[in-house]
Amino acid sequence: MRCPVPFLLISLLVASPAFADDDLEEQIVAATGKAVDKMIFGPREEAPVQCEIARNLLPASAPKYLFAYIDGCLGFTEAALGNESKACSHYQSAIETWRKNPPPATNDEIALKHASTLDGWKHVAGSSCPSAASSTARASEPTPIALPEGATVATLEGIAYVMPDGWALAKFNEIGGSAYFDNSTLKYSLKIERLAVDHPGAEGVEAERETLGSGHVLEWHANSYNLDAYVTFDDAVVYISFFSIETNVDQATALGLARQIAESMKVLGPRRCIEDCGPGTITPAS
Known part of the structure; x- marks a missing residue:
C-alpha cells in the first residue's frame, strides 16, 4: 500500500494566494501543483519531473523569489518519496532564496500567504533536516x-x-x-x-x-x-x-x-x- 502524502506537504503547493497582478506566479503555482497529482494518482516517480516543467516556465529574468517555488516543489516530492537528504537540500535552498529575494507585498492578503508559504517550508525542513529541527520547531499548541x-x-x-x-x-x-x-x-x-x-x-x-x-x-x-x-x-x-x-x-x-x-x-x-x-x-x- 502506498504511503499517503502528508497533508502539510500538499498544502504548501495547492494552498496559494490569488496573484491578480502576477500571471507568472499563478502559472508556477499551478504547474508545481501538478506534482501533487502525480504523488496521489501516480506514477509517483514522475512527480519531480513536474517541478522541472514548472522551472522551464521561468525565464532568466524572472523575479528570483519565484525559483523558490521550484525548490519547494522538489523538496515536497523528495520528502514524499522518502529521500530526506535531497528534500532537506531543496527546502533549505527555497528558504534561502526567499529570504534573500523577498516577494513583493502588493496587499496584506498576499503578504500573509507568502509568509505562510515560508513558514510551511521552515516547518517541513525541520522534519527533513535534523540540524534545522531546533530552529524550526514549533511550540506545542497552548491549552484553550x-x-x-x-x-x-x-x-x-x-x-x-x-x-x-x-x-x-x-x-x-x-x-x-x-x-x-x-x-x-x-x-x-x-x-x-x-x-x-x-x-x-x-x-x-x-x-x-x-x-x-x-x-x-x-x-x-x-x-x-x-x-x-x-x-x-x-x-x-x-x-x-x-x-x-x-x-x-x-x-x-x-x-x-x-x-x-x-x-x-x-x-x-x-x-x-x-x-x-x-x-x-x-x-x-x-
Missing part, C-alpha cells in the same frame, strides 16, 4: 483559554468583536494574528480572520446575503461540515468560519452565532503585523 461571559477579543489584525458564551480561545495565529476558538459543548471550532478590503468574499459560490442591524453586509454559505461567512466593512472584509471534525455543523446554530459576532465587530485600524504576530487581548465585559 475559557473566555469570560461577554468577553471582547481584539487581535493585532486591527479588529475586535464580542464572543458568544461557551467558547474558549484556542490560539492567536503567529502569521497574521487571526484567532481560533473551540466550543466543547457544540464540538465546533471557529476561525475569525481579517482579509484584504478587496477580497471577493463569497463571490463565486452560491451564497446568502443580508444587511445586519449595524448596517454591514453579511454573506454566508454552508454545508453539513462548515459555515463560512464574510462581513464587509469600508476598509476590511472579515472571515468567520465554523467547522467541526467531530459532528455536523448545524446551519441555524452557526448562522446565529455568526450574526451575533458580526453585529459586535469593529475595525480598530490598520493591521499591525504580518509575521511573528504576538497575541491579541481578551477584555471581560464591564
Whole structure:
C-alpha cells in the first residue's frame, strides 16, 4: 500500500494566494501543483519531473523569489518519496532564496500567504533536516483559554468583536494574528480572520446575503461540515468560519452565532503585523 502524502506537504503547493497582478506566479503555482497529482494518482516517480516543467516556465529574468517555488516543489516530492537528504537540500535552498529575494507585498492578503508559504517550508525542513529541527520547531499548541461571559477579543489584525458564551480561545495565529476558538459543548471550532478590503468574499459560490442591524453586509454559505461567512466593512472584509471534525455543523446554530459576532465587530485600524504576530487581548465585559 502506498504511503499517503502528508497533508502539510500538499498544502504548501495547492494552498496559494490569488496573484491578480502576477500571471507568472499563478502559472508556477499551478504547474508545481501538478506534482501533487502525480504523488496521489501516480506514477509517483514522475512527480519531480513536474517541478522541472514548472522551472522551464521561468525565464532568466524572472523575479528570483519565484525559483523558490521550484525548490519547494522538489523538496515536497523528495520528502514524499522518502529521500530526506535531497528534500532537506531543496527546502533549505527555497528558504534561502526567499529570504534573500523577498516577494513583493502588493496587499496584506498576499503578504500573509507568502509568509505562510515560508513558514510551511521552515516547518517541513525541520522534519527533513535534523540540524534545522531546533530552529524550526514549533511550540506545542497552548491549552484553550475559557473566555469570560461577554468577553471582547481584539487581535493585532486591527479588529475586535464580542464572543458568544461557551467558547474558549484556542490560539492567536503567529502569521497574521487571526484567532481560533473551540466550543466543547457544540464540538465546533471557529476561525475569525481579517482579509484584504478587496477580497471577493463569497463571490463565486452560491451564497446568502443580508444587511445586519449595524448596517454591514453579511454573506454566508454552508454545508453539513462548515459555515463560512464574510462581513464587509469600508476598509476590511472579515472571515468567520465554523467547522467541526467531530459532528455536523448545524446551519441555524452557526448562522446565529455568526450574526451575533458580526453585529459586535469593529475595525480598530490598520493591521499591525504580518509575521511573528504576538497575541491579541481578551477584555471581560464591564
